Amino acid sequence: xxxxxxxxxxxxxxxxxxxxxxxxxxxxxxxxxxxxxxxxxxxxxxxxxxxxxxxxxxxxxxxxxxxxxxxxxxxxxxxxxxxxxxxxxxxxxxxxxxxxxxxxxxxxxxxxxxxxxxxxxxxxxxxxxxxxxxxxxxxxxxxxxxxxxxxxxxxxxxxxxxxxxxxxxxxxxxxxxxxxxxxxxxxxxxxxxxxxxxxxxxxxxxxxxxxxxxxxxxxxxxxxxxxxxxxxxxxxxxxxxxxxxxxxxxxxxxxxxxxxxxxxxxxxxxxxxxxxxxxxxxxxxxxxxxxxxxxxxxxxxxxxxxxxxxxxxxxxxxxxxxxxxxxxxxxxxxxxxxxxxxxxxxxxxxxxxxxxxxxxxxxxxxxxxxxxx
Numbered sequence: 001x002x003x004x005x006x007x008x009x010x011x012x013x014x015x016x017x018x019x020x021x022x023x024x025x026x027x028x029x030x031x032x033x034x035x036x037x038x039x040x041x042x043x044x045x046x047x048x049x050x051x052x053x054x055x056x057x058x059x060x061x062x063x064x065x066x067x068x069x070x071x072x073x074x075x076x077x078x079x080x081x082x083x084x085x086x087x088x089x090x091x092x093x094x095x096x097x098x099x100x101x102x103x104x105x106x107x108x109x110x111x112x113x114x115x116x117x118x119x120x121x122x123x124x125x126x127x128x129x130x131x132x133x134x135x136x137x138x139x140x141x142x143x144x145x146x147x148x149x150x151x152x153x154x155x156x157x158x159x160x161x162x163x164x165x166x167x168x169x170x171x172x173x174x175x176x177x178x179x180x181x182x183x184x185x186x187x188x189x190x191x192x193x194x195x196x197x198x199x200x201x202x203x204x205x206x207x208x209x210x211x212x213x214x215x216x217x218x219x220x221x222x223x224x225x226x227x228x229x230x231x232x233x234x235x236x237x238x239x240x241x242x243x244x245x246x247x248x249x250x251x252x253x254x255x256x257x258x259x260x261x262x263x264x265x266x267x268x269x270x271x272x273x274x275x276x277x278x279x280x281x282x283x284x285x286x287x288x289x290x291x292x293x294x295x296x297x298x299x300x301x302x303x304x305x306x307x308x309x310x311x312x313x314x315x316x317x318x319x320x321x322x323x324x325x326x327x328x329x330x331x332x333x334x335x336x337x338x339x340x341x342x343x344x345x346x347x348x349x350x351x352x353x354x355x356x357x358x359x360x361x362x363x364x365x366x367x368x369x370x371x372x373x
Contacts, residue, residue: 028050031178037134037192070133097135165184216260220260231274232356234313237364239253244365244368245373264307305328315339
């Protein structure tokens with residue numbers, strides 16, 4: 001029997017489409033979903049027969065694992081409790097989105113071990129598991145409602161062309177699937193990038209929608225300094241820190257990103273594209289650093305999510321960030337290890353900016369000495 005094809009673009013209420021997909025999956029059938037990359041076909045991972053049907057429909061050879069589609073980074077710890085900082089960084093920055101992370105799952109508390117034995121073999125034949133959070137509202141909606149993860153693969157026969165529309169997926173898989181959700185052409189038109197993470201190292205197993213250079217940036221350690229206006233304290237800390245880290249790594253500051261480290265700054269009340277304080281520019285010039293090209297930027301949700309370490313100038317600024325983004329609390333610290341705030345020199349004489357810079361430099365030396373980068 002051919003699958004039911006639903007044009008989700010014509011649906012009155014996407015919640016009805018999500019509930020229909022949940023019902024079909026719960027009955028042990030396969031559903032084709034649109035994603036941002038290519039169309040995928042999914043089975044409920046707790047259903048051994050459905051997963052076996054998925055592998056058979058794909059013509060999947062043993063040893064070629066299926067991916068687990070999950071809700072997000074928090075759930076990733078259920079399947080890989082030892083998720084490394086690098087894997088967390090890639091997940092935090094790349095999900096939902098076109099990156100599949102392959103990570104170790106041999107931890108005794110991994111939920112992979114609670115999957116049916118045949119499903120475990122299908123998703124983790126060699127003590128590693130591929131995890132993905134697709135960037136499409138339909139499959140995300142289903143994941144919120146259904147018990148457990150989804151076993152996911154591209155909606156094609158193994159080795160065949162990827163399906164870029166629901167119609168193509170229906171034609172390829174035919175009566176092997178019960179439901180096809182057609183949302184037109186996919187955004188990227190190519191598969192997800194598959195990245196294997198080993199501790200603090202990674203390897204691109206499959207090139208895909210995310211270019212290698214972008215993956216390198218997503219994998220880089222980001223230090224972000226935060227003040228209020230991003231005109232003096234945080235940009236001075238930024239350029240001082242960049243020089244110190246470059247000296248440690250034996251490179252020029254403009255080569256630091258190639259070494260896997262990025263340094264930036266932002267302000268809680270900053271405008272976009274503002275200029276630095278002239279006094280801060282002068283003081284940094286006295287330190288042999290050029291701050292004249294700095295452009296202010298506000299602290300955003302994206303910056304907070306991407307930053308591995310946020311150093312604020314005051315305790316109040318840390319409290320403001322944690323109040324707005326409580327999930328980032330463990331990554332937000334006051335710069336001064338002594339507990340003292342870095343006072344705002346704005347409006348004062350250049351000597352006040354110089355004292356501020358000296359305090360920042362002193363605190364940075366102490367902080368960076370304890371940072372393993």
